[in-house]
Amino acid sequence: MSPAGELWWLCRLVDESLSPYTELHAFVSTSKENEKEILIASSQVLRKIQLRIHEFDSNTNNEELCSSEQHCSVHQCLPNIVTKMVILLTFKSEFVQHVAVNALVLTSKFVSTTGNNWDEFIHLLCCSLEMAFGRMLSCSSQNNKFDSPDVDLVLQNGLRSCDRSTVAGIVGALRVICKHLKEDYDDGVVKVYYDSVNSCLLKMPWNLFDECWSFDIGSMSKSLSVNELHLNSVGVMDPGIRFLGTFLQLICTLVDRNNFVETGCDTAKKHPLFVTVINLIPRLVKWCLPKQEDSAETCIIHYMKHKLLNLMIRLGSLMNMDCSDYFSWLEILHNYFQELLLQPLTQFQSDQGDCLEGSPFLLSLSDGEAYGMSSSHLQRQAIFLLLDCSVSLISQRGSKENHNACSTSSSYFTNNPDPEFDHSSRKKGLLELYRWIQKHLLTEVSINHEKYSDICMNFMSSFLQLYLCEDDLLFEVLLQLLSISSCLQQLSGRKDVAYQDIKRDFPFDLSDIFNPVYLFHLFLSEIRYDHQVLLDYLISKDTGISCAKYLLRCMNLICNSWKIFVEFPKFGELLNQSSCKRRKLLGDGLQFVADGTPSSVDKNGSTILDIKNSKDDNEYDSKQRNTEQFKKAAECLLSLNNSIGNLHQKSLFPYNPEVLLRRLRRFQELCCQEKGFDGQKIE
Template identity: 40%
Template sequence: MATGKIVSRLHLLIDRCVRRYTEIEEVSSPTKEIEKDLLLSLSQVLREIQSWINEIASDSSEEAGEKTIDHEDETTAALYDPESEEYLCLERLVADLVGLLGMKSVHVKHLAGNILVEVSESLVESGSQWDDFIRLLCECLRLAVVYSCPIPDSEIGFGSTDLHLLVSDVLKCKLEKANWSTVSDIFRVLRNILKRLSQEENEELLDVYLESVNSTLAKIPWCRVDTLFSHQHGNGERNSQGQNGALGGTPTSEEATVFLGNFVQFLCSVVQQVRFAEDNDGFEPTHLILQKTIELIPDLLCWCQPKLESQSGSCMSRYLGHKLLVLMIRLTYQSNIKCTILLSWLEYLQRHFQGFLQHTLTRFEPDQDNCLEGSPFFVSLSDREVNETHSNHLQRLTVLLFLRCSFTLLYSNRHTNKHCEFDCRKKGMEEMFKWIEGQVPGDTFSDHGTYTKKSVDFSTSFVRLFMHEDDLLFKVLLQLLSIPLHEKELLNVEGHSLQDEEQTILFRLSTLFNPVILFCIFLSELHYDHQVLLDYLISKDIGASCAEYLLRCLRTVCDSWTVFVEFPFEGSTNASSSKRRKVLTENSEVEQNGKLHPQAFEDAKDCLISLQNSVVKLHQKKLFPYNPEALLRRLSRFQELCLSHE
C-alpha cells in the first residue's frame, strides 16, 4: 500500500462518514436512527483504517530503502507547513473526529476516540506526519479546556485573547461548544495513544509526545480551571455564571468527576512512561512535564477532595483515591521532589488518609482471602468483604507513600542547606515516631521478655499486608532496605541510657524492619516455594525489582549469617531479639532460642538452593530472560555458608 498520501486517504474516508451528520442541526443529541447510522459508518471507518495499518505493516517489512526515503522527504516537506494540502487534510480529519467527542452518545464518542487512536497508529506505521497529528490533538485539548472555562465579563476582551491566538478556524468551529465531557474524552484518547507508543518502544516518538503534552499543559489556563473546580462541591448544579453569557460553564458533578478521573489517570500514565528518558539529562520535556505535574498536585488534591468526601465508599471515590496515591508514589520515584512538597504530601496523608495510617497492621492473618483480588470468584464475596479488600489496597498505597516521603526526608541528600536538612529530618522523625507508636507501643521495645514477639508480629503483618500485590510488595521491601542498622544505638537503647529521640526512632525502625527478618518472613509467606520466586524473577513486570531485592537481601543475609540462622521464623513468644542476640552472645537462653525452629532454616535453605538450581538450568539453556550471573554468585555464596553451617 502506498503511504505517501495516507493523510489524504484518511481525510476522505472520515469526511465521507462524518459530513452528512455534522450538517444536521442538534447533531450533538442525535435521534436513535441517526445514532445507529452513524455508529455503523464509524465502525466501517475503524475497520478500514485497521486494514490499512495491516497492509502498511506488511509492506514495510518487505520494502526498504528508496521508497522509505521518498516518503520521509515528502512528509518532511509537509511537516510544520500549515499551508500544505496534507496538513490541511490532517487538520480537518482531527477536527471532525474531535467534534464527535462532543456528542451525547457514549457509543459515538467511544468509536470516535478509537478511530483517533487508529489514525495515530496508521501515521506511526507509515511515517507520515504523526508529529503534526499529536500537536493538533493537543491543541484541541487546550481549546476544549479554554472554551469549557467561563470567562467573567470583566475579563472579556483581555482574558479571551487566548481563544484566537494562532488557532485555525477549522479547530475553533468544531470546539466552540466543547464541554468538560469533551476534555475528558481527549485525555482518554491521548492516554490510549500513549499506551500504543509504549509498545512501540520508539523514544523519538515518545519525546515528541511528551514535548507536545508539556507545551499544552503549560498553555492551559489553570487559574480558570481552579476557579471552577475549587468551588465545585459535587452538588450537580451549574452556577449562574456558567449560564449567563460566559463561554463554557461550570461542570456538573458527574462531568467534574469523570474529568478528574480521566485527568489523574492520564497523568499517571505519562509519569510512568517518563522513565524511558530518565537517564538523558538533556531531555528537557521529561524534566518539565514532571515539574508541571508536581505543580498540579495541590490543585488536583483540592479538586478531588470534595468527591472523596461526598462520595465516600463509592467506586469513583475509591478510584480517585487510588489514582491520586499512585500518581504521587510514581512521582517520588521519577523526580527529585523538593522537601517542602514531600512535607505537604505527608500533611495531606495525615489529614485525609489518617484512617489508613492508623489502622493496625497486626490484624492481617495468612490466607485471609479465599480468592485472588480481581478473580472471577471475587464476585462471591460479600459487600463488606469487597469493601475491606478495596480498603486494604488503599492502605497499602497510603503506607507506601508515607514511607517514601518520610524516608526521603530522613535519608536523602536533596536538602538545600544544613537548616533544611535539620528541619526535614526532624519532621520526618516526628511522623515516623507517631506512626510506629500507633502501631507498636513504645513499651514493646523496653520489655525484653515480650518485645521480640510483638515486633515480629508487626513485621509479619506488615509483609502480609503487601503480599497480595507483587509490585507494591517489592517496592516497599526495597524501600525498607534503606534503613541503616547501628549496633551501638541498639546497645544504648537496651541499656536505657540513650535519650536522643532520633536514635530511638532509628532503633525502632531497625528492629521492626530488619532486612534479614523481613526476608525470613517473606520466604515463610511464600511457603518456601522456589517456583514462586522463579516466577517473580522471570516476570516482565516485577522481574527486575525481585532480582534487585534478592541480590541486596542475600548480601545482607551473608553478612548477618547468625541472625538468619537463629531467627525464630515462627515468632516464638520466648524468642529474644535477633539484634540483641548479637551483643549478648553469652546468654544461654539466646542459645536455646536460636534452635527453636531449625526446620524453618532448613526450609529456607532448600528454597534458595532449589532456586539456584532452576536458574542455572534455564540459563544454560538460554531461556532465562536476562543475565543472572550476579544473582547466581550471591546464591553460590549462600550455599557455601549453608555447607559450612552443617
C-alpha cells in the same frame, strides 16, 4: 499512492461523510432522528480508514489521487480532518462521542503509518484540548479569550458548545494514542508526543478550574455499584467525574510509559512532563477526593485513590524529587489517606484469594467484598508511599531544588550545602516513621518491656503478611525496608543529631522494628521455607528483578552478620504459623506442599543439611531452638542454590544468575563452618 495522496484521500472521505453534521449550521444538540445518521456516517469512516491502513502498501488508488488533488491543499488537510472529528465530540450523544474518539485514534495511526506529519496532528489535537478546556470553564462573555490562531475558525466556533464530556473525549483520545505508542516506535515520535502534551498542560488555566470545580464527587457516586463502574459508557456517571477519571488515566498512562521512561540514574532527568505532573499532584488530589471528614467510602472514590496512589508511587520511583514535594505528599497522605495509614495491619486475613488481577475491583464481587479487598490494596499502597517519602527525606542531600538529582544507597549523607534544611528534612522523615509505627504498637511498649522483642517481631510479621498478598509490591517494600535499615545504621554510626533527638522522644528503636536479618527470617517463615516459592519469584517477569535485588542484598547482609542470622530468636507461635504462600500443585511427578515443615530432601537431589539435635526435645535450650530456625532457613537457601544452578547449567534460567549464585555459595561455605553440622549432600 504517495503520502500526500493518502492524506488527500482521508480529507475527502471525512469531508464528504461528516460535513453535513459539522458545518457551522449543524452546531446543535443531536436529536434522536439524526443521531442514527451521524453514527452510520462516522462508523463508515472508521471502517474505511481501517481498510486503508491495511492496504497502504498497495498502489491501486491512483485514480482517486487524481480526483483528490483538487479537493484542498495538503496544508489544509490535517486541520480540516481534526476539526470535523473534534466537533463530533460536542454532540450530546455518548455513542457519537465514542465513535469520534475512535476516529481520532485511527487518524493518529493513519498519519503515522502513511508518513503524513504526525507531529502536526498531535499538535492540533493538543491545541483543541487547550481551547475546549478553556471554553468549558468560560462564560459566554469571555469566549474570545480562548480563541487560538493555531486552531481552525470552524473548530473555534464548533467548540463554543463543548462541555466536560467533550474535553474528556479529547483526553481519552490522547490517552489511547499514548498506549498505542508501542516499543517499536521511534524515540523521536514519543518525544514529540510528550513535548506537545507537556506544553498543553502548562497552558491550561488550572487556577480557573480550581475556582469552578465544586462538584460533590462523594454524594454523586453513592449510587454507583462496582459493576456500574465497569460499564464503558459515559451515561452512568456525571461528565465531571468522567473528565476527572479520564484525565487521571491519561496522566497515569504517561508516567507508565516503560519504553520512554527507562531505568537508571541517567534518565532520572527524563522529560519536563514529569515535573509538570508532580506539580499537578496536589490539584489532582483536591479535585478527585473529598477530605477525610467528608469522605463517603464509595467505589468511585476507592478507584480514584488507587490511581492517585499508584501515580505517586510511580513518580517516586522515577525521580529523586525536591524535599518540598515529599513534604507535600506526606500532607496529602494525612489529609486524604489517614484512615488507611491507621487501619490495623491484621484487619484483613492474608489469603491467596485476595490477590488482585489487574484492578482493585472485580466484576464477580459484591460491593461489600470489593470494599474489603480494595481497602487492603489501598492500605498497602498508602503505607508504601509513606515509607518511600520518609526514607527519601532521611537520605536527602539537602538540595531544595533536586528534581534532577539521582541518589543511590552509596551516596547517602554526602556533604550538602544546606545543613539546616538537611536536618529538618531528616527529622521530618524520622518523625513520620516513628509516629506511624507508634500507632500500631502497644501504647506501653518500651525497650525495657519484658516482651519488647516479641512486640517488634509481631509487628514485622503482620507487616509482611499484609504485603504477601500482592507480589508486585512485596519486594519493593522489602527493598524499601532494607534502605531504611541502611540509613539508620549510617545515622547511628555518625551520631546524627536529628536521629538522636527523635530516638530520645520515643520509647522504642526503629532499628529493632526494621532489623533486616530478622525480617528476612520472618519472610522465609511466611513462605514456609519453600525454596520453590522463591524460585517462582525469581523467574517471574513481574517480581524477578526486585526479588533478585532483595536476595542479593540479604545474602550480603547475612554473610556480614552471620551470628545474628544463626541465633535468630524463636517467638510466639512462629513455627506453627500458616502461610499464604505455598507451592501450588505442579505437573506430573511433583507434589503439593503440605502445611507442615517442608522436607529437606528433594526428589531432584536438593541439599540435605543434618544438624545434630539433643536426644531429648524437652531439653532444648534457647540456643538450640534458635538453631532449629537457622536449619530451616539454611535448607531453603541451599536448595534454592541447587535449583538455580541446575537451571542455569541447562540455560533455562531467564537471566544470568551468576552474582546471586556466588552469594549463595558464600552462604554455603559459612554453613559448613557452623558448629553442629555433620554432613551435607550437594548436587
